[in-house]
Amino acid sequence: MDFDKIIDRRGTHCAKWDMMEPLYGVTPEDGLAMWVADTDFAVPEAVSAKMREMADHGVYGYVNCESQYKNAIQWWMENRHGWSVDADAIFTTTGLVNGVGMCLDTFTQPGDGIVLFTPVYHAFAKVIRLAGREVVECQMVQEDGAYKMDFAAYDAQMTGKEKMVILCSPHNPGGRVWTQDELQQVADFCERHDLMLISDEIHHDLVFGGRKHIPMAVAVPEVSTRLIMLTAPSKTFNFAGLHTGQVIIPDETLREQFRRRMMAIYLQGNTAGEFATIAAYSPDGVAYIEELVPYLEGNKKLFDEAVNAIPGLQSMELQSTYLAWVDFSGTGMEREEFTRRVEQGAKIAANHGTTFGTGGESFLRFNLGTQRARVEEACERLSKAFADLQ
Numbered sequence: 001m002d003f004d005k006i007i008d009r010r011g012t013h014c015a016k017w018d019m020m021e022p023l024y025g026v027t028p029e030d031g032l033a034m035w036v037a038d039t040d041f042a043v044p045e046a047v048s049a050k051m052r053e054m055a056d057h058g059v060y061g062y063v064n065c066e067s068q069y070k071n072a073i074q075w076w077m078e079n080r081h082g083w084s085v086d087a088d089a090i091f092t093t094t095g096l097v098n099g100v101g102m103c104l105d106t107f108t109q110p111g112d113g114i115v116l117f118t119p120v121y122h123a124f125a126k127v128i129r130l131a132g133r134e135v136v137e138c139q140m141v142q143e144d145g146a147y148k149m150d151f152a153a154y155d156a157q158m159t160g161k162e163k164m165v166i167l168c169s170p171h172n173p174g175g176r177v178w179t180q181d182e183l184q185q186v187a188d189f190c191e192r193h194d195l196m197l198i199s200d201e202i203h204h205d206l207v208f209g210g211r212k213h214i215p216m217a218v219a220v221p222e223v224s225t226r227l228i229m230l231t232a233p234s235k236t237f238n239f240a241g242l243h244t245g246q247v248i249i250p251d252e253t254l255r256e257q258f259r260r261r262m263m264a265i266y267l268q269g270n271t272a273g274e275f276a277t278i279a280a281y282s283p284d285g286v287a288y289i290e291e292l293v294p295y296l297e298g299n300k301k302l303f304d305e306a307v308n309a310i311p312g313l314q315s316m317e318l319q320s321t322y323l324a325w326v327d328f329s330g331t332g333m334e335r336e337e338f339t340r341r342v343e344q345g346a347k348i349a350a351n352h353g354t355t356f357g358t359g360g361e362s363f364l365r366f367n368l369g370t371q372r373a374r375v376e377e378a379c380e381r382l383s384k385a386f387a388d389l390q
Contacts, residue, residue, distance in 0.1 A: 001288055003041055003295045004371050016040075016367075020349035031347040032378050037172070037323060039238045039369030041292070043276075046284035047237060050275050063271045068278055073246060076281035077231075081204060083215045089250055091258060092269030094243040096202050096230045097123045100166065102247065103228055104131045106261040107196050107254075113162035115195065117149055118357030121172045124200075125357055136162055137358045140174070145317055147174040149182065151189050164196040165189070170203045170213060170320035173356055173365045177211045177319040180219055187220040198228045202245070203321045205236040205289055208297045211319055217250055224250035228258075235321075236289060237280040238369075244273025296322045299368040299375045306379035311389045313382075322369035325353075329362035331389060339364065345385035348378055 009017045010028045016036035017028045024035070042048070054060075070087040077083040093099040100123070108114065110132035116124055118137045125135045138154040140147040167186055170177045178186075190197045199216040207213050217229055232245035249255045279285070300318050307315040307324075312331030315324050328338040335354070342348050342364060353363030368375055383390070 001042075001044070001291050003292065004373065005042070006371055006373070007040055007042060009040060024343050024349040026343055026347050026349040031349060032374060032381070033349050034367045034370070034378060035349045035351045035365070037235065037367060037369075038240050039322065039367075040371060040374070041238055041369065043238055044280060044284055044288040046279040046282060047239065047276050050279040051272065054272065054275060060271070065271070065274055065278065069269075069274045072278045072281035073231075076233075076285070077215070080286075081213065081215050081218070083218050085248055086250070089248050089255060091247040091249065091255075091262060092274065093245050093247055093267065094270070095234065095240070096200055096232050096245040097127060098243075098267075099230045099245050099247045100124060100198065100200070101127050101131065102258070102261065102267070103196075103198050104128065104133060104164070106258050107228075108133055108163045111161075112164070113159070115154075115162055115165040116357060117167065117171075119173060119353065119360035119363070120166075120168050120356055121200070122351075122355040122357075124166050124168075134161070135357075139357075139359045145314070146319075147171060147176050147316075149185065151185055154189060155192065158193050160193075162193060162195060164198060166198045166200065167216070168200050169216060170201075170207065172203060172321055173323050173325040173351075173353075173360075173363070174316055175318035175321050175323065175325065177207055177213055180214055183214060183216055183219040187216070187223040190223065190226060196226050196228065197223060198230065200230045202230065202232050202235050204231065206293060206296065206322060207320045208293065208300065208318060213320065217248075221250075225254075227251070228254065233277050233280045233285075236292075237276075237285065239273070239276050239280075242270065242273035242276050244269055244277060295372075296368065299370075299372060300324065302372070303366070303368055303375055303379060307382060309390075310383060310386045313386065322367060324366040324368050325363055326350075326366060327363050331386070335361060341385040342382070346378070346381035348381060 016033040020026045020033050074085050077085045113134045113136040114128045115136045128135050204213045229248040234240040304315045314327045351365035353360035
C-alpha cells in the first residue's frame, strides 16, 4: 500500500479539510488539516472492490449479510486480539458515539453520574450532557511522561450517584495502552462502586513498539456481568463515514436489555458499512494493517523528534493511535497565544485540548494519520511558528 500517495480531499465534503476554515480560520488551500480523527489514506483494495461490487449491482434493496458479517468480526477478534466473541453478543450501531449514546439510554437514567478519566475523547462528555446525565471527571496524572489513573483519589470522589464508567482503551488522546494490572484496577473500581463499564476499544489495532492491546473482556472476564465492549473497523481502515460500529455484550441479561431498546427505536446497521467490515476483517485487512502500523510509527517518530526539539513543547509518547498529544505548558504562554501560533502562524488545524476535559488545557491534539510529506511540513511550520524560543 502506498501511504505516501497524496489524495486531495479538499472540495469533497470532507469534514477534516472542508470544515477547518470556518472552525479554525485555517484555509484548505494553504493549511494542514490535523484535527478530525480519520486518516488521509485510501482504504484497503478489498474494501474498495466490495464497494464497487455493490455499486455495479445496481439494486440497493434490503440485504441480510448478518452471518458473514458476524463471522468476520469473530475471526478478527480471535486472530488479532485473542478474544473469542459469541455471535449473539454482537450488535451494530451507526458508529461508537452512537453506541455510547445507546448504552446511556439503555442502562442509565437522567441525572446519573457518568465517570470519565480525563482528558479523554471529547464526544463522550458531549453525548453524556445531551442525554441529561452528569459528567464526573476523574483526572489522570502524568508519571514519566505518560498518563496513569489514581484510584485512591477517584474512590474519594464517588458519591453514590455514579452509575457508569466509560474507559477509552487504548486511550485517546494520550495514546496509552493499558496494562493487565491497570485494566484490573478499572474493573475493581467498578465493582467497588457498582458501576457499569463501557470499554471503547476503537483504536485497538493501532499499537506500537511491540506492545499488546488486551481487550477488557479478556483481561478481566469476571467483570462481564457489568461490561459493554465497543469496537469498530473505522479507525483501522479509514471508513468512519460508513458509520458502522459494534456493541459487544458478554452478559445475556444485559444483551436482552440492549436488544429491546434497539428494537424499540428500530436501530439497524447499514449494508455498505457491514460489507466494508466483511472485506476489511480478512487476510487482506491483515496485510494492510501490517504495513500501516510501521508507517504511522514512522510518522510518530518524525513528529516527536521535531516537536520535542522546540523548547517548551512536549509530545507525549504514543503507544497507540495516530493522535499526537502535545503539551505547550513549558512555553509559559497562555492557551490563546500558543493556539494562535499554531493556527495563524503554522496554519495547522489541531484539536483544542480544552475539549477533552480537565487536564487538557495546555494541550493540542495533532492527527498524524496522513502522508509523511505532510507530517514533515507540519514539523517545519511548527518550528518556524515557535522559532523565537529556539
